[in-house]
Amino acid sequence: MIPKLKKQQIMDLxxxxxxxxxxxxxxxxxxxxxxxxxxxAEGSAEVRLGKTLAIxxxxxxxxxxxxxxxxxxxxxxxxxxxxxxxxxxEPGPPxxxxxxxxxxxxxxxxxxxxxxxxxxxxVPGKAVWEIWIDIHALNHDGNLxxxxxxxxxxxxxxxxVPKAVVNERGEVTIDKNEKQRLPIKNIPITVTIAxxxxxxxxxxxxxEEEVSDAFLxxxxxxxxxxxxxxxxxxxxxxxxxxxxxxxxxQKARELFKIIKEVVGSE
Amino acid sequence: MGVKSKGLELIRPDGKRLDGRRPDEIRELKxxxxxxxxxxxxxxxxxxxxxIYAAVxxxxxxxxxxxxxxxRAIIRCRYHMTPFSVEERKSPAPTRREIELSKxxxxxxxxxxxxxxxxxxxxxxxxxxxxxxxSTRCASIIAASVALASAGIxxxxxxxxxxxxxxxxxxxLDVTDVEDKYGEVDMPFAMMPNRNEITLLxxxxxxxxxxxxxxISMATKACKEIYEKQKSALKEKYIELRKAVEESAKx
Amino acid sequence: MxxxxxxxxxxxxxxxxxxxxxxxxxxxxxxxxxxxxxTIGIVESKRGVIRVVPLQGPYVPKVGDVVIGIVxxxxxxxxxxxxxxxxKAILQAAEVLPPQKNALAEDLSKYLDVGDVVICKVVRFDxxxxxxxxxxxxxxxxxxxxxxxxxxxxxxPRLIGRKGSMINLIKKETxxxxxxxxxxFIWIKGKDPTSEVLAEKVTRKIDEEAHISGLTQRVQxxxxxxxxx
Numbered sequence: 208m209i210p211k212l213k214k215q216q217i218m219d220l221x222x223x224x225x226x227x228x229x230x231x232x233x234x235x236x237x238x239x240x241x242x243x244x245x246x247x248a249e250g251s252a253e254v255r256l257g258k259t260l261a262i263x264x265x266x267x268x269x270x271x272x273x274x275x276x277x278x279x280x281x282x283x284x285x286x287x288x289x290x291x292x293x294x295x296x297e298p299g300p301p302x303x304x305x306x307x308x309x310x311x312x313x314x315x316x317x318x319x320x321x322x323x324x325x326x327x328x329x330v331p332g333k334a335v336w337e338i339w340i341d342i343h344a345l346n347h348d349g350n351l352x353x354x355x356x357x358x359x360x361x362x363x364x365x366x367x368v369p370k371a372v373v374n375e376r377g378e379v380t381i382d383k384n385e386k387q388r389l390p391i392k393n394i395p396i397t398v399t400i401a402x403x404x405x406x407x408x409x410x411x412x413x414x415e416e417e418v419s420d421a422f423l424x425x426x427x428x429x430x431x432x433x434x435x436x437x438x439x440x441x442x443x444x445x446x447x448x449x450x451x452x453x454x455x456x457q458k459a460r461e462l463f464k465i466i467k468e469v470v471g472s473e
Numbered sequence: 474m475g476v477k478s479k480g481l482e483l484i485r486p487d488g489k490r491l492d493g494r495r496p497d498e499i500r501e502l503k504x505x506x507x508x509x510x511x512x513x514x515x516x517x518x519x520x521x522x523x524x525i526y527a528a529v530x531x532x533x534x535x536x537x538x539x540x541x542x543x544x545r546a547i548i549r550c551r552y553h554m555t556p557f558s559v560e561e562r563k564s565p566a567p568t569r570r571e572i573e574l575s576k577x578x579x580x581x582x583x584x585x586x587x588x589x590x591x592x593x594x595x596x597x598x599x600x601x602x603x604x605x606x607x608s609t610r611c612a613s614i615i616a617a618s619v620a621l622a623s624a625g626i627x628x629x630x631x632x633x634x635x636x637x638x639x640x641x642x643x644x645x646l647d648v649t650d651v652e653d654k655y656g657e658v659d660m661p662f663a664m665m666p667n668r669n670e671i672t673l674l675x676x677x678x679x680x681x682x683x684x685x686x687x688x689i690s691m692a693t694k695a696c697k698e699i700y701e702k703q704k705s706a707l708k709e710k711y712i713e714l715r716k717a718v719e720e721s722a723k724x
Numbered sequence: 725m726x727x728x729x730x731x732x733x734x735x736x737x738x739x740x741x742x743x744x745x746x747x748x749x750x751x752x753x754x755x756x757x758x759x760x761x762x763t764i765g766i767v768e769s770k771r772g773v774i775r776v777v778p779l780q781g782p783y784v785p786k787v788g789d790v791v792i793g794i795v796x797x798x799x800x801x802x803x804x805x806x807x808x809x810x811x812k813a814i815l816q817a818a819e820v821l822p823p824q825k826n827a828l829a830e831d832l833s834k835y836l837d838v839g840d841v842v843i844c845k846v847v848r849f850d851x852x853x854x855x856x857x858x859x860x861x862x863x864x865x866x867x868x869x870x871x872x873x874x875x876x877x878x879x880x881p882r883l884i885g886r887k888g889s890m891i892n893l894i895k896k897e898t899x900x901x902x903x904x905x906x907x908x909f910i911w912i913k914g915k916d917p918t919s920e921v922l923a924e925k926v927t928r929k930i931d932e933e934a935h936i937s938g939l940t941q942r943v944q945x946x947x948x949x950x951x952x953x
Contacts, residue, residue, distance in 0.1 A: 303572050303573065303575065303576040304576075306569045306572050306573055307572075307573045307576055307577075309569075310569065310570075310573050314677050318677060318678055318679060319679075423674070425676075428679070430681075431679050431680065431681050431682075432676060432679070432680055432681070432682065432685060433676070433678065433679045434676055434677060435660075435674055435675055435676035435685075436577075436674075436675055436676075437580075437671065437672075437673060437674040437675065438580060439580060440580055440583040440584060441583075441584050441670075441672075442584040442664070442665060442668070442670030442671050442672040443670065443671050443674075444669055444670055444671065445669070445671060445686075445689050445690075445693065448671055448674065448689065449682070449685075449686055449689075452682055452685065453682070456682065513782070514780070531782075531810065532782055532810040533810050534810055534812075543852065544852070546810075585737070585738075587753075587762060590784075590851065591782075591810055591851070592851055592852050593810070593811075593852075594810035594811075595810075622736055622737050622763070622764050623764065623780060624780065624781070624782075625763055625764065625778050625779075625780035625781020625782060625878065626763075626781070626782075627737070627751065627762040627763050627781075628737035628738065628762055628763070629737070629738065629753065629760065629762065630737055630738030630760070631736065631737055631738050665738065666738065667738040667739070667740060667760065668738070668755075700738075703736075704736050704739070707736045707764055708734050708736065711734055711764055711779050711780070712734055714779050714934060715732070715734045715766055715779060717882070717934060717939060718766065718779070718881070718882065719732050719766070
């Protein structure tokens with residue numbers, strides 16, 4: 208339970224345009240992205256957003272396509288809130304929060320078409336690449352959503368996958384010596400805005416999350432929006448919603464620059 | 474969902490949708506109140522071919538006890554689809570989608586419930602989708618609000634809901650299953666119509682900020698219409714009781 | 725100062741009842757200078773206070789209410805009662821024990837056992853704690869025979885009728901002793917099982933048909949027909 212005093216303190220500071228960690232209402236925490244830190248994964252990235260830490264790993268395998276999409280690769284996103292990340296996370300299968308996070312990030316990645324799934328087709332109807340994206344929360348200090356989404360994007364962008372070779376008999380083999388990046392089409396960026404009282408703040412930390420009324424998460428691609436999720440037990444007016452999306456779009460542009468730098472330099 | 478429409482024309486040459494609706498037209502809505510006797514409140518909804526039961530139990534004791542909150546009621550919600558509600562049989566076990574929708578629906582209804590009235594208790598909302606033809610979470614919310622009101626649980630407002638889709642570049646209201654599968658966008662939306670507060674907003678698909686603003690306006694207008702239908706359904710059920718109470722007080 | 729409803733109007737949650745200097749009574753809240761209903765019920769406005777009388781809903785205890793409870797558990801010096809509510813009722817054992825006995829030294833089940841039905845009065849209630857009830861008083865205490873039935877708490881006023889007219893009618897025609905708990909529990913004791921059965925039948929009829937006008941005549945008719953056998 209968060210003491211009333213803390214909520215009061217947070218709200219008082221907000222009315223003078225400041226937050227408890229000294230940030231402005233629209234400031235992100237310090238972003239650190241470390242790529243390809245896991246040797247056994249085809250792609251990996253660790254993202255720090257302030258004290259929040261999330262890691263994403265990309266593994267590939269060859270599998271059969273879905274019946275209604277025989278010429279498209281398969282992308283699956285899973286997320287776990289590990290007990291090591293917070294005293295409030297219990298061991299066990301993903302709870303509704305982890306499931307929601309995974310599905311929101313999945314929608315963002317899919318609708319933005321981060322990967323050109325058609326280029327993952329090896330033998331139509333029979334063999335396609337399966338891209339498994341697993342996200343694990345390592346330390347929860349608020350806004351696991353954005354940290355996880357960024358980690359997933361970075362891991363996908365940096366992933367090096369082996370080549371698939373089809374011989375004359377139609378058999379598929381993997382050539383581990385020939386590696387290439389995944390076929391990337393777009394780079395989606397996810398930004399979460401929290402509503403505290405009548406104020407909107409970017410990238411809430413844990414204390415702010417605990418006193419927030421509602422959250423709006425939006426995934427941006429090429430300045431348009433491909434996914435939205437409102438969370439929380441209170442509502443937002445239309446005006447607050449549009450204002451939050453405007454601010455989020457601005458932040459998405461900032462994060463896009465950051466990730467392009469990180470990816471470009473490697 | 475990124476899959477081409479397979480030659481299915483979702484908009485007819487006359488500009489109407491497959492089921493004859495205009496882009497800004499919602500399906501016919503039938504709401505029946507109090508059809509489940511054991512529940513404290515209940516409602517049944519038909520929106521096109523989408524058919525859903527919503528039942529409310531509570532406020533009641535919380536089990537397990539440690540989940541109870543000392544200053545308010547907890548709201549629990551279970552959205553579930555029957556195996557025969559969809560074309561290909563669905564296993565009765567809860568799927569990740571049902572778990573997410575249960576959370577999202579709960580968060581759409583909670584802003585309307587005055588939970589401070591019932592500390593240490595739970596208000597349980599159960600939703601069973603009998604037949605699914607698109608926009609089931611919105612229809613669920615429409616029914617669940619009515620069920621909550623019919624249980625006499627104090628609420629700030631009812632919650633009305635409507636989805637927005639995009640077909641052939643055009644925004645449409647209240648998407649059916651086919652329009653969701655082969656359309657470009659699905660935007661479920663819910664609001665408290667008298668307070669103008671949005672309690673559910675999701676987007677799956679690409680829209681510009683301007684399109685989102687337009688979509689929210691369209692959905693808001695539809696929700697106010699839907700609220701009138703929810704109101705009628707409730708009043709129809711209770712008008713007899715009200716008349717009887719008035720009559721007995723005046724004789 | 726516009727008011728959009730009049731007395732006896734049926735309203736639903738969120739309906740805007742009025743704007744301006746009115747005071748929000750029970751089941752009404754005020755925000756942004758507007759008054760909203762919070763439940764399905766009937767509008768009542770008196771001297772600038774607008775309230776809604778709910779037609780449905782859980783039992784909310786009020787000090788002074790007569791309630792009927794069932795013993796479900798013991799605490800070191802008190803009994804816990806189920807009163808058909810998300811709140812439990814606490815009855816101090818001292819009220820039931822003989823004066824010299826000390827509750828802590830006694831086996832409480834000797835005086836009131838789990839499953840026993842007790843008629844009490846609400847003595848204290850605030851929504852953050854359990855309800856405190858007392859069974860000291862006339863017509864209060866454990867009941868050992870008769871039958872207990874449950875109806876919807878919102879229908880209780882219909883069962884009582886204006887100035888007790890309905891309940892008095894039933895008592896007179898069946899010769900039964902009837903105690904109505906505001907919490908929806910009703911205790912009936914008759915001279916013989918037949919009259920108890922009749923009283924129960926009539927009570928259930930009122931619960932089911934409370935919303936249909938002409939109830940009083942139908943109840944009178946039913947009582948006459950049943951008595952003739």
